[in-house]
Amino acid sequence: MLRPEPKPPAHVRLTRLGLSNFRNYTAAQLSAGRDHVVLFGPNGAGKTNVLEGISLLSPGRGLRRATYKAMVRQGAPFETGWAVSARIDKAGEETAIGTGLQGEGSRIVRVNGADARPDDLTGIARILWLTPAMDGLFTGGTSDRRRFLDRLALALHPYHGRRASAYERAMRQRNKMFEDGVNDPNWYEAVEREMAEHGSAMAAARLDLVIKLNAAQAVRAATGGDFPQALLGLSGDEGDADGPAFLRRLREGRGRDRGAGRSLSGPHRVDLSVTHVEKDMPASLASTGEQKALLIGIVLGHAALVTRVTNETPILLLDEVAAHLDPGRRAALYDTLEGLGAQTFMTGTDDSLFTALGNRADRFRVEAGAITPAG
Template sequence: MPDRFISRLRLTSFRNYASAALDLDARHVVLTGENGSGKTNLIEAVSLLSPGRGLRRAPFETLALAGSDGLWAVASSIETPYGAVDVGTGAAPDAAARRVRINGANARSVEAMSEHLRLLWLTPAMDGLFSGPSGDRRRFLDRLVTTLIPGHGAAVSDFERAMRQRNRLLDDDGDPAWLSAIEAQMAETASAIHFARTDSLGRLRALMASSVADTGFPEAGIDLVPMLEEPIPTTASGLEEDLRARWRSARGLDRAAGRTTMGPHRVDLEIAHMGKAMPAALCSTGEQKALLIGLILVHARLVRDMTGMAPILLLDEVAAHLDPRRRAALFDTLDRLDTQCFMTGTDQMLFADLGERAQAFSVAAGTVLARR
C-alpha cells in the first residue's frame, strides 16, 4: 500500500468545473465518462501539483472556468509518512502566473511542491512522440529529469530566457561585453542541464536493462544526440568554458541565422525497441505505445529508488489501447510500484480487473460522482 497518496482533491473554477471534490484513499483512482466530460481536465488539475505547466502545458490564464473571474484553484491533501500536508496552487492576481501554498503558507517556489509528492503522466498527445518533432522528445526528457531533480525545469527556463536575450542582442548588434555576460549565464545553466540529463538518462538506461522484464512491456533503448560534435568536457567548469568560447566564436553565424545554433536546446532523444533492434519511430503504433508505457513505469521505479517517493501516475486513456494481457501487466506493475495512479477511460469494463484495488468515479459535464 502506498505510504504517500492524495487523500483530498478540490477544484474551484478550473476548466469545466465550477467546483469538484474527491475524497480518496490509497488505492488507484479510475475516472470514466464520455469524451469531453472533463476526465482529462481533472487529472490536468492534479498535474499542476508539480513544477511546470502541467500535462497540457497550457498558459495559466486559459485554465479558469469560462465566464468566471479567472481565479482558478486546485487544493489537495497529501498523506505522507510524516503526516498530512496541504498543497495547493492557483491563479496569481495577474492570471498569467500562479501561486503555490503549502500548509496555508506561500511557498518559496513551485519546486517546493516536489518535497511532498512527485508526478509522472502519459497522455494520448504523447502517442506521436517518437516520430514527431525533436522539441517534443526534449520536453519529455526534461519532464522525466524534473521528476528526479525538481530544479531542472527552472534551469531549462532560465537558459531559454537568457538565449532569447542573446538572440535579441545579436540582432541589434549589442555590446560585446553584455553578450559575454549573457553567454556566461547561458553556459552555467547549459552545463547544469547537460549533466542532469546525462546522469538521469544513464540511471534510467541501467534500470531499464535490469528490470524491464518485470513490467511486461518491451525494453526501450534510450540515448541523447550529443550537444556538441566533439567530445564534451566531463566537468561543469570545463563545459562552461567550452560553451562560452563556442558561442563567442559563433556570433556571426548565429546573427545571420537569427538564432542560437548550438546548445542544450538542440539536443534530441533517440529511442529504440531493443527486442527488435529497431528505431521506435519505425515501430507500429501499438509497439510505440507499449515502449512509452514501459519507459514511464521504469522511470517511476527510478524516482522511487532515488528519492524515496514513488511518483503518483496520471495515465490518460491508457487502457483502451492495450490488449487484455498488457492491461493485466500494467495493473500488476502499478501494484508493485506501491503508488497511487489516476486512470481515465470511456469504458468502466476496461478496469474491471483492478477490482477492489481501485476506487471508481463517474465524470459527466463537469461533475464527479463516486461509483457504488
C-alpha cells in the same frame, strides 16, 4: 560490519482534491484512500480535466501545457480565476498544497497556507503522467521529445525547470543583441556565462537521467515484463555538461551565431533518441502498438527509478492508458502498477476497462462537471 537495512520508500498519496472554477468544474471534490483511482465516464465529461488539475500540483503548466487563462471555467469571467487544492500524505505526514490564478495576476502556489514557489512542489510530491497526446512522441517534432525528456529529468532534479527557464532567457537576450547589432564583447561575455552555467547544468541533468533510466530499463527487462525495453540516447547538439567548455564554444561560435541571428549550439538543440531493444530498431519505425508499449514501459521504468533515487513513491496520471490494450496486457499493466507501489490515477470511458483491478481501486463516475463515487 553489517550494513543497516535500507529505509523503505515513503509512500506518497493524494488523499483529497478540490477544484474550483477549473475547466468544466464549478466546484468539485474527490477523496481517495486506495493506491489506484479510476475515473470513468463519457468523452468530454471532464476526466482529463481532473488529471490536469493534479498535474498542476507540480512545476510547469500541467499535462496540457495550456495557458493559465484557458483553465478558467468555461463561461465564467476570467477575473474569477481558478484554484486547485489537495492534501498529500507522505509516510503519515500530511501537507496542504494549492495553486491557482486570480484575475490578471500570475500563478499562485501555497504550501500549508504559506506562499511558495512552483519548484517547492517537487519536494512534496513527484507527479508523472502519460496522455494520448504523447502517442506520437517518437515520430513528432524534436521540441516534443525535448519537453518529454525535461519532464523526466525534473522528477530527479527539482531545479531543472528553473535552470531551463534561465537558460532560455539568457539565450533570447543574446539573440536580441545580435538583432540589435550590439558589438561590445563584455555584454556577450556576461550573457554567455549565464548560458554556460545553466546550460551545462541542464545537459548534466539530462545525461544523468538517460544513464540511470537505461540501467533501470535493463534491470526491468532482465527480470521479465510485458512491455518492451527502450534504450534512450541524446542526439544532435546536446550542449556540454562542462560549463567552461560550453562557454568556449559560445565564444568561438559568436560570429557564426551572429550571422544566423540565433544560437546554433546548446541544449536547446538536443533530441531524444529511443531504440526498441528487442527489435534493434528506432522507435520511430515501430508499429503504433509497439510505440505505445515502449512509451508505457519508459513511464513505468521512470516511476521505478524515481522511487529508488528519491526513496519516495511518485503519483502517476495515466489518461486513457487502457483504451488500446488487450485484456491480457491491461491485467499485466495493473499488476506492474501494483508492484511499483505508486498511487495511480487512471481514466477511461467504461469501468469495464479496469475489471482486472478488482477491489484495488477507488472508482468515480465523471459526468457533467460532477465527480461521484461509484460502487
